Amino acid sequence: MxxxxxxxxxxxxxxxxxxxxxxxxxxxxxxxxxxxxxxxxxxxxxxxxxxxxxADREALLDAVAARGYEALADVLPAAPGRTKDAPRAFLQAYAGFALAEPEIYALMMARDGRRMATHPALRAATRRVIALSQQAFGGGPQGSAAQRDRIIALWSLLHGAIALYRAGLIRAGSRKQFVDYMLKLAGERISD
Structure with a gap:
């Protein structure tokens, strides 16, 4: 049968x-x-x-990446208002996730923006992370070009620093030291 x-x-x-x-x-x-x-x-x-x-392997990878962004958003601090500790808490949580889940993080960062735009769950999950970034770092009126540019600069710095740290090109004795170093690199971008 x-x-x-x-x-x-x-x-x-x-x-x-x-x-x-x-x-x-x-x-x-x-x-x-x-x-x-x-x-x-x-x-x-x-x-x-x-x-x-x-539909195919790529669609399943999109779903895995969406779940990764949701997991990242779940560990990022949600702040009703920006405090002086919000950037540090955000960086610690973000770096903690990226270092604890390196393969998931790598997949998330490798998804093509055009694919993200056509995958509703992936688009929603990335928007959630972006909204939490905006809460933590501010930088101008909500949705303004200045805020967008500030978030992109900080996210680029964070992503690049994590990649360099994982490759052993940034040496730090602990995750806290690594986050402190990222805060130092971010400088005035997080003190606005």
Whole structure:
């Protein structure tokens, strides 16, 4: 008797299970290791079953990146008003996530902006991180060009410093020292 693929997955929500499995795989082995067959095999379904939920490997990677941005947003401090400690708290949380989840962070930063624009969950998750950045760093009226430029400069600094730290090109004895160094590099950009 032929197996009915639609009823063969008995653990519940295949889309969520596939995303969970893909997230774990990327976190452990990096985005290059992700394949639809690998995820499907781990779940006990055929890879064709996953295509009902994800158009292709890239769509599954977009979903993993969206979950990564949500996880990042969940650890970033939400501040109803900007305080003098907000930038430090933001940098500590951001760097902590990036260093604790290096493969997920690498995938998040590698997603193409055009793909982000067409993937609603990924777009919403990145906007959430941007909104938290705006709360922490201010820099002009909400949504202004000055604020946008300030956030881009700070995010570029942060992303670049994390990459250099991970590569061993920025040496710091602890994460706190690394964050202190990033604050020093940010200088007047965070003191406005």
């Amino acid at each position: 032929a197996r009915d693929e639609s009823s063969s997955y008995h653990h519940g929500d295949l889309a969520r299970a596939a995303l969970d499995a893909a997230y774990v795989l990327v976190a452990k082995q990096g985005a290059a290791a992700l394949s639809m067959r690998e995820v499907a095999g781990g779940l006990g379904v055929t890879h064709r079953a996953l295509y009902r939920h994800y």
